[in-house]
Amino acid sequence: MALRFRRPRGTEDILPERAGHWQFLEARIRNVMSRFGYREVRTPILEEAELFVRSVGEDTDIVSKEMYTFQDRGGRWMALKPEGTAPVVRAYLEHGFHRQGGLVKLYYLSPIFRYEKPQAGRYRQSHQFGAEAIGSGEPALDVEVIDLAMSIYREVGLSNFALLLNSVGCHKCRPAYREALLRFARAGQDQLCEDCRRRMEVNPLRILDCKEKGCRRTMVKAPVFSDYLCPDCRAHFEEVQGSLRDLGIPYRVEPRLVRGLDYYTRTAFEVVHGGLGAQNAIGGGGRYDGLVEELGGPSTPALGFAGGMERTLMALEAEGRLPERDEQVEAFVAYTDDPGKEVFPKVLSQLRRAGVGADGAYTVQSLKAQLRQANRKGARYVVILGGEELRRGKVVVRDMRRSEQEEVPLEEVLGFMSNKDRSVWGPQKYKGGR
Numbered sequence: 130m131a132l133r134f135r136r137p138r139g140t141e142d143i144l145p146e147r148a149g150h151w152q153f154l155e156a157r158i159r160n161v162m163s164r165f166g167y168r169e170v171r172t173p174i175l176e177e178a179e180l181f182v183r184s185v186g187e188d189t190d191i192v193s194k195e196m197y198t199f200q201d202r203g204g205r206w207m208a209l210k211p212e213g214t215a216p217v218v219r220a221y222l223e224h225g226f227h228r229q230g231g232l233v234k235l236y237y238l239s240p241i242f243r244y245e246k247p248q249a250g251r252y253r254q255s256h257q258f259g260a261e262a263i264g265s266g267e268p269a270l271d272v273e274v275i276d277l278a279m280s281i282y283r284e285v286g287l288s289n290f291a292l293l294l295n296s297v298g299c300h301k302c303r304p305a306y307r308e309a310l311l312r313f314a315r316a317g318q319d320q321l322c323e324d325c326r327r328r329m330e331v332n333p334l335r336i337l338d339c340k341e342k343g344c345r346r347t348m349v350k351a352p353v354f355s356d357y358l359c360p361d362c363r364a365h366f367e368e369v370q371g372s373l374r375d376l377g378i379p380y381r382v383e384p385r386l387v388r389g390l391d392y393y394t395r396t397a398f399e400v401v402h403g404g405l406g407a408q409n410a411i412g413g414g415g416r417y418d419g420l421v422e423e424l425g426g427p428s429t430p431a432l433g434f435a436g437g438m439e440r441t442l443m444a445l446e447a448e449g450r451l452p453e454r455d456e457q458v459e460a461f462v463a464y465t466d467d468p469g470k471e472v473f474p475k476v477l478s479q480l481r482r483a484g485v486g487a488d489g490a491y492t493v494q495s496l497k498a499q500l501r502q503a504n505r506k507g508a509r510y511v512v513i514l515g516g517e518e519l520r521r522g523k524v525v526v527r528d529m530r531r532s533e534q535e536e537v538p539l540e541e542v543l544g545f546m547s548n549k550d551r552s553v554w555g556p557q558k559y560k561g562g563r
């Protein structure tokens with residue numbers, strides 16, 4: 130059969146086997162987020178394109194090359210969201226959170242869309258988990274967000290990851306750094322890629338983010354931010370580092386780390402994983418003290434971070450920490466001939482109503498074939514509706530783990546199953562993490 134339709138390039142179908150991994154990851158993420166006091170927000174998949182032009186910046190790759198934009202039927206320019214922060218800040222302002230005063234802490238799980246060149250670990254539709262803490266400029270809040278990110282990676286079961294940290298200054302000290310960087314870039318511009326030569330004059334910081342070999346080679350000797358930070362930014366950066374040390378969170382200062390987005394100030398960080406090859410960033414974030422104001426709100430310090438779901442799953446796979454199986458079927462109901470077939474729907478339905486995850490084959494098959502299916506589904510128990518037993522008003526309940534079985538009166542099977550230890554098989558339980 131020739132396939133007529135395929136999924137769009139750079140997108141994935143998450144099939145049931147993998148969906149269990151996603152659910153596992155999402156559940157852990159939600160758990161940590163709420164423990165840290167972050168509440169969920171869900172924003173639309175579409176926004177006005179201008180929101181991202183204003184916040185992310187016109188000359189960024191994300192906006193200039195990667196954004197999925199289109200005109201809707203009313204002639205408005207819309208975009209599929211390429212990142213999660215701007216929509217959250219838009220919602221924060223639209224719903225008047227800024228008028229409540231104080232700190233607002235939100236998290237999201239969301240697909241993002243970027244027209245990138247697909248490769249391992251890079252998709253056109255990918256998924257992010259992220260947190261935003263809006264309303265304080267205190268270094269302690271930077272540390273909370275970093276602690277939150279690190280706790281998530283640790284609690285999903287990862288260990289081979291590292292925190293890279295830098296400060297990208299503020300509107301007071303960045304111009305001088307920018308000047309120094311521009312002078313440096315101009316001197317070595319023959320070595321830079323075409324994009325960087327073009328964007329150099331507009332935003333030389335972006336060259337530090339470029340993945341091209343020539344640019345990377347040139348920029349290893351570029352001036353570093355730490356030589357240009359103003360006293361306030363320097364003190365802020367030192368306080369962040371001091372608290373990280375107090376909390377026992379290891380980090381490495383990466384003096385040329387910048388974030389690809391325009392609205393970042395001061396703290397910038399990235400979390401990289403040792404088992405992923407070229408696309409090794411599993412998350413990143415930082416302060417964006419200018420963004421709320423840029424989007425029309427009052428001047429409000431804030432920061433956040435976003436992690437990649439796909440890359441986190443790849444990292445878990447690289448460390449052999451993915452949960453092996455996730456199926457929820459606790460009991461499999463099997464029948465081999467007529468009297469069994471008749472009571473099968475009722476037994477199945479009643480088990481489910483009693484809270485037992487139950488399933489069956491829905492076709493007449495050999496018992497052996499059905500036991501195999503039960504096994505594949507990870508069912509601890511098989512309720513066998515055998516003709517001979519049913520005529521005596523009984524069914525057989527087989528414990529797959531112990532390879533034992535016993536006869537139970539049909540009317541007692543619900544009570545019997547409800548009192549069983551119906552936990553799924555050992556090997557399909559998650560083995561690692563907390």
Ligand code: AMP
Binds near residue numbers: 245413
């Ligand atoms: P960013 O919004 O660019 O800071 O991305 C945050 C995280 O999202 C990155 O560290 C990646 O883990 C993930 N990510 C970003 N873009 C993609 C993509 N195109 N495909 C897969 N993961 C991505």
